[in-house]
Structure formats: structure tokens, C-alpha cells
Amino acid sequence: MEIGAVAAMRYVKDGIRAARLVMQYTEHTLLVGEKASLFAISMGLPGPMNLSSEESLHKWNKWKENDCQPNFRKNVSPSNSCGPYHPNINSDFSDTSCSSLNHMGTTIRKILPVNIFNHDTISMAVVDKVGHVAVGTSTNGATSKIPGRVGDGPIPGSSAYADDEVGACGATGDGDIMMRFLPCYQVIESMRRGMQPKIAAEDAISRIAIKFPNFIGAVFAVSKNGLHAGACHGWTFQYSVRVPSMEDVEVFTVTPQTASPHVP
Structure with missing residues (x-):
């Protein structure tokens, strides 16, 4: 039942080792963001470093040229650009009912393709x-x-x-x-x-x-x-x-x- 994790950590290459440091040297379970990076570096991991590569920058530029599509936004306007994004005018946040939710049925969700070109777990x-x-x-x-x-x-x-x-x-x-x-x-x-x-x-x-x-x-x-x-x-x-x-x-x-x- 020992555990350690980091999330949204930038500028440190070895995320799995950082997670182990959380497990070994803290009473916490999860550290996130900039402070997770600072913790990892303070415990001896190399950094801060630029983790971008020519390949990743090329993919990002191609994505920007394609109006930041596909992405993980939903119920926003504009839906086919790089933003800035705003909630759809038809979204009614004052309605707190759950009547529109399909609790018992299946959910069809728009997902991005997961394949060998964009998956690295x-x-x-x-x-x-x-x-x-x-x-x-x-x-x-x-x-x-x-x-x-x-x-x-x-x-x-x-x-x-x-x-x-x-x-x-x-x-x-x-x-x-x-x-x-x-x-x-x-x-x-x-x-x-x-x-x-x-x-x-x-x-x-x-x-x-x-x-x-x-x-x-x-x-x-x-x-x-x-x-x-x-x-x-x-x-x-x-x-x-x-x-x-x-x-x-x-x-x-x-x-x-x-x-x-x-x-x-």
C-alpha cells in the first residue's frame, strides 16, 4: 500500500522516477504541476530541461495550422478554431437538473483516435x-x-x-x-x-x-x-x-x- 504519483509535471524528463521519489520521501500520494517539478529537481533529478523535440514541435505546428483540430473541447464556441473559447450560448448553467443525463443507457462520446502515432503509455x-x-x-x-x-x-x-x-x-x-x-x-x-x-x-x-x-x-x-x-x-x-x-x-x-x- 505504498504509492507515489506526479501529474502535469513539466521540465523533468523521468516522470516515473519522480513518482517513486514521492513514494519514498513524502507522506503524500500525488504532487502536480510546477511544484512537482521543483520537488523532483530538489531530490536530485536533472532539470529544468526543455522536453520539446523537433518531432513534437512539428506535430504541434501542424495541429495549429489545422485550426487546433481535433481537440478535447465540447459545448464551446467557436468549435473549429484555436479559440479563445466561450461556453455555447445555448448552454444553460442555471439548470441543475439531471434530466438530460442518460444514467442507465450507453454514452456515445467523441474521442480522438488512439494509435501507435499518438500513444506512448x-x-x-x-x-x-x-x-x-x-x-x-x-x-x-x-x-x-x-x-x-x-x-x-x-x-x-x-x-x-x-x-x-x-x-x-x-x-x-x-x-x-x-x-x-x-x-x-x-x-x-x-x-x-x-x-x-x-x-x-x-x-x-x-x-x-x-x-x-x-x-x-x-x-x-x-x-x-x-x-x-x-x-x-x-x-x-x-x-x-x-x-x-x-x-x-x-x-x-x-x-x-x-x-x-x-x-x-
């Missing part, structure tokens, strides 16, 4: 020789995100969760949706109740897909004994595994599943 779980389990997730976040956005990467139970008594889980995909369901916490608790990793992973993904049938995401699950599996929705997902007896990693491919929940 790395999640890794380790079981050591005495049985301790650890997991960490690191990401640059969603391409074209609104400044200040925090995704599921640093959210406990969403992109990663581990328990020595059970195992570990890592996740990737549409973090703004996935964090609403804490899929990795769900996986670990399902495994705690006796589900095998494959069924636990599929169940967690199905819970999301039922509400958001067009979401894109995946999880992997590994038990404390090394049994592992993955599940995904909206794309084909790959994860790799290595044990001491192997000379190299083995890559496993997981195909998308339908949104049918498993009942324990």
Missing part, C-alpha cells in the same frame, strides 16, 4: 523473488490535450494497482473514460475474490464498454504466482512478459472483446 508490473509486487505507469498524456489536463496515469487504481496478496494490473487507452471506473482496482479486487486474471481483466473492460461502447482501452493482469492475461476494447493490444528462465520477452496479442460482463 508504458505500464510495467514486477513480482520479485520474495513475492513483493510493484507496478508503475508513465505517459506523456493525450495528444492535443487541454493544458492542465490530468489523465488516468497518476490516479491510484486506474492506470495501475498492485497488492502483494493478489497481484498487479496496468492499463492504457482513453484515460479520461477509464479513470471513471478504476479498472485496475476492479481487476485486483476481482482476483482477490477468486477470478482468474483473464476473467478479471475482461470483466473490468466490459464494465467500461457497456457505458462507453466506442471507448478504446486495455488492461493487463498478473497474479502473485505469475499467471497473466490481458483484455481490450476498440483495438488490438499487445503486452510482453519475461521470467528469469527466458532469454528475451514474449509478446502476447489480445484481440478486442464484446461488452458482455462476467458475473462472479
Whole structure:
């Protein structure tokens, strides 16, 4: 139950090491923004440094030339430019009722494509020789995100969760949706109740897909004994595994599943 996380951290390259410093040297769980950067540098990480590359600047300039499209704005005007943005004139913020919300049905959400060209999440779980389990997730976040956005990467139970008594889980995909369901916490608790990793992973993904049938995401699950599996929705997902007896990693491919929940 030890944990550390950083979010919206700039000017420091090694986010996962910064998160570990939070875990090792503070009583906090999550540090964010400029102060997270200052903390990481004060604890010995290199910085401040410019993290932009020629490739990232080229992508940003192309996005600006395309009127900042696509982006993650909704219910704003203008909808097809770089702003400044204002709430739509038709938005009625005085209406506090929930009558317009579809609580029981599915939600069709406009999402940006998630693929190898704009996706960089790395999640890794380790079981050591005495049985301790650890997991960490690191990401640059969603391409074209609104400044200040925090995704599921640093959210406990969403992109990663581990328990020595059970195992570990890592996740990737549409973090703004996935964090609403804490899929990795769900996986670990399902495994705690006796589900095998494959069924636990599929169940967690199905819970999301039922509400958001067009979401894109995946999880992997590994038990404390090394049994592992993955599940995904909206794309084909790959994860790799290595044990001491192997000379190299083995890559496993997981195909998308339908949104049918498993009942324990």
C-alpha cells in the first residue's frame, strides 16, 4: 500500500522516477504541476530541461495550422478554431437538473483516435523473488490535450494497482473514460475474490464498454504466482512478459472483446 504519483509535471524528463521519489520521501500520494517539478529537481533529478523535440514541435505546428483540430473541447464556441473559447450560448448553467443525463443507457462520446502515432503509455508490473509486487505507469498524456489536463496515469487504481496478496494490473487507452471506473482496482479486487486474471481483466473492460461502447482501452493482469492475461476494447493490444528462465520477452496479442460482463 505504498504509492507515489506526479501529474502535469513539466521540465523533468523521468516522470516515473519522480513518482517513486514521492513514494519514498513524502507522506503524500500525488504532487502536480510546477511544484512537482521543483520537488523532483530538489531530490536530485536533472532539470529544468526543455522536453520539446523537433518531432513534437512539428506535430504541434501542424495541429495549429489545422485550426487546433481535433481537440478535447465540447459545448464551446467557436468549435473549429484555436479559440479563445466561450461556453455555447445555448448552454444553460442555471439548470441543475439531471434530466438530460442518460444514467442507465450507453454514452456515445467523441474521442480522438488512439494509435501507435499518438500513444506512448508504458505500464510495467514486477513480482520479485520474495513475492513483493510493484507496478508503475508513465505517459506523456493525450495528444492535443487541454493544458492542465490530468489523465488516468497518476490516479491510484486506474492506470495501475498492485497488492502483494493478489497481484498487479496496468492499463492504457482513453484515460479520461477509464479513470471513471478504476479498472485496475476492479481487476485486483476481482482476483482477490477468486477470478482468474483473464476473467478479471475482461470483466473490468466490459464494465467500461457497456457505458462507453466506442471507448478504446486495455488492461493487463498478473497474479502473485505469475499467471497473466490481458483484455481490450476498440483495438488490438499487445503486452510482453519475461521470467528469469527466458532469454528475451514474449509478446502476447489480445484481440478486442464484446461488452458482455462476467458475473462472479
